[in-house]
Amino acid sequence: MDKRYQRIYAAIAAIPAGRVASYGQIAARAGLPGRARLVGTALRDTPDGLGLPWFRVLHADGTIALPRGSRGFREQTKRLRAEGVDVRNGRVPMAAFGLDADLDRALWGLN
DNA sequence: CTACTGACCGCGA
DNA sequence: GTCGCGGCCAGTA
Numbered sequence: 001m002d003k004r005y006q007r008i009y010a011a012i013a014a015i016p017a018g019r020v021a022s023y024g025q026i027a028a029r030a031g032l033p034g035r036a037r038l039v040g041t042a043l044r045d046t047p048d049g050l051g052l053p054w055f056r057v058l059h060a061d062g063t064i065a066l067p068r069g070s071r072g073f074r075e076q077t078k079r080l081r082a083e084g085v086d087v088r089n090g091r092v093p094m095a096a097f098g099l100d101a102d103l104d105r106a107l108w109g110l111n
Numbered sequence: 112c113t114a115c116t117g118a119c120c121g122c123g124a
Numbered sequence: 125g126t127c128g129c130g131g132c133c134a135g136t137a
Binding site: 004 | 131132133134
């Protein structure tokens, strides 16, 4: 098993419920800055038996990576909503649900 | 070995 | 909102 993949999986597993993260953020947290694509590759062939919260990973702009209307797309939308994440038109407001939402609130004074 | 692909990203037009 | 472009680099043929 590739050590990089393990770190990526670990980073994904660390996303708290009700929160989402971008591929780039995961890459950075896995010690692989700038390798967002690798996260995509790792996620693509992830055995779903690991109970990995793959659905909490989105594009940097908050859109769902899978093609609209696809099986995975619906599944992801469904699971996110089940956690209370606001999914509108295939997109999640990162400012409110992203990993750095807390930091953002602190910096921008939002709430 | 080269060539192409891609669950990506940020920037500029 | 939509391209296009360059950067990234592991997989695959």
